[in-house]
Amino acid sequence: MNQTTVSAPPLAAGPSRARGKWRRYFWGYAFVLPSVAIFLLFLWMPIVKGIVYSFYHVDFVKGNSYVGLDNYKYVFKDPDVWTAIKNTLYYVGLCIVIGFWVPIVFAIAISELKRFQGFARVAAYLPYVVPVVVLYGLWRWLYDPVGPFNATLSWLGITPINFMTDTRWSMISIVIMETWQQFGSALLIYLAAIMSIPRDWYEAAEIDGAGVWSRIWHIALPSIRNQIALLFMLQLIGTSQGFQSQFAMLDGGPNNTTLTYALYIVRNAFNNFNYGVASALGVLMFLVLGILALIQHRISNRGGNAA
CATH class of the missing domain: 1.10.3720.10 (MetI-like)
Incomplete structure (x- = not known):
């Protein structure tokens, strides 16, 4: 009775495929990254800091003090x-x-x-x-x-x-x-x-x-x-x-x-x-x-x- 042996895929196939996909899209990510960094720095960081400052008495000389609500x-x-x-x-x-x-x-x-x-x-x-x-x-x-x-x-x-x-x-x-x-x-x-x-x-x-x-x-x-x-x-x-x-x-x-x-x-x-x-x-x-x-x-x- 003949038995068919199925060989398992190489363990390196998954990681190598991921590395190939990363290399393929590397320059796309590289060109997008500055825009994302500017977006986070000049849009979302002020939003987050504004939310944080809303719980503080802001004093740029003596320092901020937490005042809660x-x-x-x-x-x-x-x-x-x-x-x-x-x-x-x-x-x-x-x-x-x-x-x-x-x-x-x-x-x-x-x-x-x-x-x-x-x-x-x-x-x-x-x-x-x-x-x-x-x-x-x-x-x-x-x-x-x-x-x-x-x-x-x-x-x-x-x-x-x-x-x-x-x-x-x-x-x-x-x-x-x-x-x-x-x-x-x-x-x-x-x-x-x-x-x-x-x-x-x-x-x-x-x-x-x-x-x-x-x-x-x-x-x-x-x-x-x-x-x-x-x-x-x-x-x-x-x-x-x-x-x-x-x-x-x-x-x-x-x-x-x-x-x-x-x-x-x-x-x-x-x-x-x-x-x-x-x-x-x-x-x-x-x-x-x-x-x-x-x-x-x-x-x-x-x-x-x-x-």
Whole structure:
């Protein structure tokens, strides 16, 4: 009776295979390693140190002292924190009500143009490339008590508005400025989604007697719903970190009406030198934005699967 003998594989096959794979990908890892090191050094290390500092009274001269949860207790008792939260929520709400629908409306309008569509795209995107220094100077002049806006209101017989000093108008003025500057980038995303809609759908709708509004409501808007949901979450995340315009235009004034949460963090850190409290504020913001980022990630995945 013949027996077949099966020889065992060499013991060195596994390690040699691993060494061969390592040699194959060595240069890829070598090129990626600097980027990973920079990412960890300049992004994640500050995040970790911020979490650690939130439990300390930070003093770069006498040294840090552990205070436990005192910084967080101070944050929840500080009335200015709640003012900043209220202003931030108001700012986010204004950006959604005033600015969120502007790129959608312009994208649909441009997609319906029969002529000069390329010119309209460029004209809508141009404000986005304006440097912020020029932007703030331009809008300070437009909002000036004797500037073009108030001159136009006076010509129409309307009482001029103190856009920068009136507490009712200060935040609205910032949102209008940011909407004018930033809607162009979102417009291109919406326009690309609309232009990818098969033209057969529009032709079939026209044959059935559908007008412009019917095509927009039943074809264009449902087709870009994933982009709308995604950019809505991105706008929530972006506007909840509002800082630059409020700081550059009004520095949180007048009367703290434009004092946002991110601006209050900067004030605690670099005006009051209270780095522990600023770190605690940053950690709380990090947690909230982390939750929003997870929601945005799920929406993005859902949109990709739907596509």
